[in-house]
Amino acid sequence: MKARRIAIPCVLLAALAAIAVPLGALEVTNGMVRLTLHEGIGRFSLAGLGQASGASFTPLLVAQDPRSSMVSILVSDRVIRLGESSDFLEAVEKTATGALFTWTSKQIVVTETFSFIGAPGSDVASGVRVDLQVTNVSEQDLAVAVRYLFDTWLGEASSVHFRTDTVAGLTRELTVTKDERPAYWVSPLADNAEGFGFQCMLSGEGVTVPDRVVFANWKRLSDSAWSYTTSAARTFSQAPYSMNDSAVGQYYDSRPIPRGESVTVTLALGRASPSGLTLQTAATAVAAAAAPGATTAAETTAVEAPAVEAPVETTPVEAPAVEEPAEPTPALDPVTEARTDLASINELLRKIERLLADGSALTAEELAALEHSIAALKERSALYGTGRE
Numbered sequence: 001m002k003a004r005r006i007a008i009p010c011v012l013l014a015a016l017a018a019i020a021v022p023l024g025a026l027e028v029t030n031g032m033v034r035l036t037l038h039e040g041i042g043r044f045s046l047a048g049l050g051q052a053s054g055a056s057f058t059p060l061l062v063a064q065d066p067r068s069s070m071v072s073i074l075v076s077d078r079v080i081r082l083g084e085s086s087d088f089l090e091a092v093e094k095t096a097t098g099a100l101f102t103w104t105s106k107q108i109v110v111t112e113t114f115s116f117i118g119a120p121g122s123d124v125a126s127g128v129r130v131d132l133q134v135t136n137v138s139e140q141d142l143a144v145a146v147r148y149l150f151d152t153w154l155g156e157a158s159s160v161h162f163r164t165d166t167v168a169g170l171t172r173e174l175t176v177t178k179d180e181r182p183a184y185w186v187s188p189l190a191d192n193a194e195g196f197g198f199q200c201m202l203s204g205e206g207v208t209v210p211d212r213v214v215f216a217n218w219k220r221l222s223d224s225a226w227s228y229t230t231s232a233a234r235t236f237s238q239a240p241y242s243m244n245d246s247a248v249g250q251y252y253d254s255r256p257i258p259r260g261e262s263v264t265v266t267l268a269l270g271r272a273s274p275s276g277l278t279l280q281t282a283a284t285a286v287a288a289a290a291a292p293g294a295t296t297a298a299e300t301t302a303v304e305a306p307a308v309e310a311p312v313e314t315t316p317v318e319a320p321a322v323e324e325p326a327e328p329t330p331a332l333d334p335v336t337e338a339r340t341d342l343a344s345i346n347e348l349l350r351k352i353e354r355l356l357a358d359g360s361a362l363t364a365e366e367l368a369a370l371e372h373s374i375a376a377l378k379e380r381s382a383l384y385g386t387g388r389e
Helices: 002-019 218-223 334-358 364-381
Strands: 024-030 033-039 043-049 057-059 070-075 078-081 089-095 098-104 108-118 127-136 142-151 174-177 184-188 197-201 212-217 246-257 262-271 278-281 287-290
Touching: 024 089, 024 098, 024 108, 033 089, 033 098, 033 108, 033 127, 043 262, 070 108, 108 278, 127 142, 127 246, 142 218, 142 262, 184 246, 212 218, 218 246, 246 262, 262 278
Parallel strands: none
Antiparallel strands: 024 033, 024 287, 033 043, 043 057, 070 078, 070 142, 089 098, 098 108, 108 127, 127 262, 142 246, 174 212, 184 197, 197 262, 212 246
């Protein structure tokens, strides 16, 4: 009975995968780094250029499915994966110094701003500055925590998944606290003479120091609701399906946000450099284009690079108007409709995951409800030209 229950959701998941079509992506290239914002799923990808003549861009994070790296926020004991919640309206746009995501809900507005940066003393971009700003637009005070999950891969071909300025190689799970943090961590490309890798700064002027950095198996980190406790006895594998699969979780503990104010977490990450990365904006001109098959993001006028200042900023913001449910709903534009459908798919996937984790037999009513939801989504998928048979 249990085997039958597991097989049924797998069929449903396959049906969902067939209709879950990304809206598109905005690619912005500067110097030795390429930034991609994936519209509709709220994820970003980074790729770095090698030193050798004729070198191509190499993904710095897992590229097969950009959803495996993510940013989550914890608001009033509720975990929200940005890009997956139907409570938020998502927007993506190019800026003069990079690109940004915006997520808007009745309670909070979140912006994730990307600006190109480089190594100290260099005008060539090799990384990005990420400013995640959470603004409280509700009528009450809030507290918000942040977690970044990076799905790394460059070191998985060797025994050394990570290195820091204090540790030559990490081969097992590890938690680093705020007081004992290294200056940075690197996911190094295996057997690469030029030291290519993905680097994340944990200190430096303007960088928000994480309260905890966790090096662990990706599935264990991804499946954890929020916190995860490491064990030195565990490697970066979880049998039977998540073998030699490493990731990093960076935790920024809960910060109070009075109504009308905001808090900002700032990161510096990109192509590894012996001297690290600085938050100074790179001078190289920005070239942007929509990825193949992607929608075109709205461009903005010139914007100055975000100032390096204390993490907490006061930014009065008016709460977005809330329509009464009884009032007629205006027609949505195609992009908004697609975002709504993707949010519905994400919620349905989470429901299936909860049913799988429950361990009990799937009832006829549950199966009928799932099939009805998928049938409705498949019907709506005809609105999108995917080119699939």
